[in-house]
Amino acid sequence: MIKANNLLAETRAIETRNEFGLSNTEAINIFEVLKYNANVSIIKMSIESGLYGLFIKKGEVQAILININTSLGRQYFTAAHEYYHLKYNINLNGKQKSLEKEADTFASYLLMPREALNFHLKKRLTKKNKSKIDISDCLYLENYFKISHQALILRLKLDNHIKNKEYQNLKEINITKAAKRYGYSTELYSKVKTDADIIVESDYAELAEEALEKNKISESRYNEYLIEGGYGYLVFGDDDDEL
Structure with a gap:
């Protein structure tokens, strides 16, 4: 069984940011980054199979199809995930668990580099004069980096900012209710509402x-x-x- 090379995926995420002229501490809109920096069309549409998304490369055309029947946070992550396959696994044939894991790692660090997470987390905890991460900190980071709740708390755990018990407690929180309670928009966590059958973001x-x-x-x-x-x-x- 081939294991995922997570270190390689993280390195590729940082290299990709550098190629795009992005710093390792700034937040990004992945749709705009791929559109303007990588010439990738983002096509949002309903995918009945339940897939989150897929990539297409045909001649000069590069596109990522995203299932519009998912939350905005999921869509951002899917775009970054599929870009990994588009860039590094162009001959991908079917699902390979190790490559899917690498794509997840790449997406996480492309949207939120380790340096950025450390910087903004330390800055917030210092400002609040506390050392323990709570749901308010999660909401702040999720909305700053445009990343889903599950993706954030998993990174906090993997990067040793929280222990497994804290991870489980944060995982059980109803994030939509928490967002409302702390004054955040719920669009990052809820299924996107639209009357359009297809939305294309591209300069193609x-x-x-x-x-x-x-x-x-x-x-x-x-x-x-x-x-x-x-x-x-x-x-x-x-x-x-x-x-």
């Missing part, structure tokens, strides 16, 4: 339009690019256009 359509205008591609190839990039509705029309 703009790039295709520029190529067409400069006669770098034919109109038929332009339409193919749009369809491949998840913009088929621009080619075939949208029901709303008929209203």
